[in-house]
Amino acid sequence: MHVHILGIGGTFMAGVALLARAAGHEVTGSDEGLYPPMSTQLAEAGIAVMDGYQPAHLEPAPDQVVVGNAMARGNPAIEYMLDAGLAYTSGPQWLADHVLADRWVLAVAGTHGKTTTASMLAHILLDQGAAPGWxxxxxxxxxxxxxxxxESRFFVVEADEYDTAFFDKRSKFVHYRPRTLILNNLExxxxxxxxDLAAIQRQFHHLLRTVPGAGRIVHNAADAALDTVIAQGCWTPRVGFNRPDGWHAEPVTADHGRLRIxxxxxxxxxxxxxxxxxxxxANACAAIAAAEHAGIAPSAALAALATFSGVKRRLELRGTPGGIAVYDDFAHHPTAIRATLDGLAVGRERGRVIVAFEPRSNTMRAGVHQATLGASFDRADRVYAYDAGIDWDLRAAMAALDDRFQALGDIDAxxxxxxxxxxxxxxxxxxSNGGFGGIHDKLLATLA
Structure with missing residues (x-):
């Protein structure tokens, strides 16, 4: 079967492309403005990516078009697809139909930490010979x-609450039908x-409704917003973490590099x-508890996590030119920004922490986080922000940082x-949650 993926460069859709290729399908795709690591991953897999969204990309007609959730009416490829009557589906639905059927799905949901926790869980299962998909x-x-x-029935999926497609406005995760579900947090x-938050909680409760009674929900027991979701009705046994009466981690070292679980x-x-x-x-506790439901002893999970090396773009060290450590981090929400900077600051013996920040996410660009953004950078010594024409006053939002903050409208500057x-x-x-105009390589080259 020939599958053509619209929006193939997105983190989720690139994964769908790899799975379709692994299942033996011919895979092509369209996107624009691709950047690493997904662009690199697709190229290494030999998957042809066409630039832009031209109707010609869908000629001759593929057997099925898989539509990413960034695609909207008015897009030339979407309009051609509909006019020509091509067979199409969403990425989450394709995943459910072609990969997740008859699998033991372990899903990781929440506002923060999904990628890292899901990676930890897959790493544990892989380390213990469970041969999971992910x-x-x-x-x-x-x-x-x-x-x-x-190669086994186990499949780990990062369960995103974002909408499915322009024709299916449910959250992606309602398609996955997990047997094991991690709920990390909710904001x-x-x-x-x-x-508002209540609208997100409604979608999370739809997810809870799909978990069988023989399954398990691993939830952050210190998160009041998740408590509200669970109080709406839960039919699955629960295991809590992040509180002393459940799974918890006590730091042996201030930076949490050594823990008592x-x-x-x-x-x-x-x-x-x-x-x-x-x-x-906290992510580690969640992964250990979920792995136990899949039959992995906590002691074995701990041994596996001791060899876990982290995730690209999650405080990933890109280089140390001139003795200056340059990290890439996906943080784009005040809570995530604060957590990253706390982790860098506690117990460090290095010099100052300098941040290059791009307010790129749709929520950030809408100004939703103006009131809490400045305080999230408290641990930084200097913050340089890319002010790319957003509609609210970035300098006013960061005023508490005084002369530690500078906004610039040009990446080279x-x-x-x-x-x-x-x-x-x-x-x-x-x-940044995007490519940030290639700033990472530019910084490495300039500092060198």
């Missing part, structure tokens, strides 16, 4: 790709899709690993300012 919105160093078909996000009053074991921060400690500021021993962390 589809994750990032590339873990230990997994090597964002998606794999797997208001995706302001272009949801009116417990379940209630029971000490389970210690974990020494490369990841930092309290948020990753931003790179030059950081290069003039940074000195050996400093940390430069780039925060």
């Amino acid at each position: 589809l994750i919105g990032g590339i873990a160093a230990d997994l090597g790709a964002s998606a794999a078909f797997g 208001f996000d995706h302001a272009d899709i949801f009116d 417990g379940r209630g009053d029971q000490f389970v074991g210690e974990l020494a690993w490369t990841l930092k921060g309290a948020h990753n400690a 931003l790179v030059a300012a950081i290069a003039a500021e940074a000195r050996p021993g400093d940390i430069v962390v780039v925060m």
Whole structure:
């Protein structure tokens, strides 16, 4: 079967492309403005990507068009697809029909930490010989790709609450029918899709309705917004984490690089690993609890996590030119920004933390986080923001940082300012959920 994917460069759709190829289908796709790591991953897989969304890309007609959720009416390829009567479906529905049927699905949902936690869980299962498949919105160093078909019934999926497609406005995750479900946390996000937190909670409750009574829900027991979702009705046994009466992690070192893992009053074991921060400690607890439901002993899960190397674009070290450590991080929400900077700051012996920040997400560009954005950078010594014509006053939102903050409307000027500021021993962390105009390579080259 010839499958053509519209929006193939997205983190989810690129994974669908890899799975379709692994299943033996001919795969092509269309997108524009691709950037690593997904562009690199598709190229390495030998999947042809056509630039833009031209109707000619759909000639001759593929057997099925898989439509990404970034596609909208008015797009030339979408209009041609509809006029020509081509067979089409959404990415989540294709995944459900062609990959997840008859699989033990382990889904990871929540506002923050989905990619890292799902990668941890897949890594544990792989390490223990469970031969899982996975589809994750990032590339873990230990997994090597964002998606794999797997050789067993286990399949790990990052369960995103974003809408499915222009013709299906349900959240993606309602298609997945998980047997094991992790609920990491819940905050208001995706302001272009949801009116308020209650609207997101409604979608999360739809997800809860799909988990069987023989399944398991692993939930952040310290999250009041998730409590509200569960209170609407839950028919599945639950296991809590992030509280002393459930799975929890006690830091042995201030940076959480070494942890004591417990379940209630029971000490389970210690974990020494490369990841930092309290948020990753909570992610580890969730992954251990979910893996146990799939038959992996907690002691074995701990041993596996000790070898976990992290995920690309999640505080990924890109280089150390001139003794300056340059990190790439996907943080684009005040909570995630604060968590990343806390992890960098606690217990560090290096110099200053300098941030290059792009307010790129739809929620950020809508100004939803204006009131809390400035405070999320408290741990940074200097913050340089790319002010690319957003409709609200970025400088006013960051006023609490005083002379620690500077907004620039040109990426090359931003790179030059950081290069003039940074000195050996400093940390430069780039925060964006997009390509940020290739700033990472520009910084590395300039600092070198």
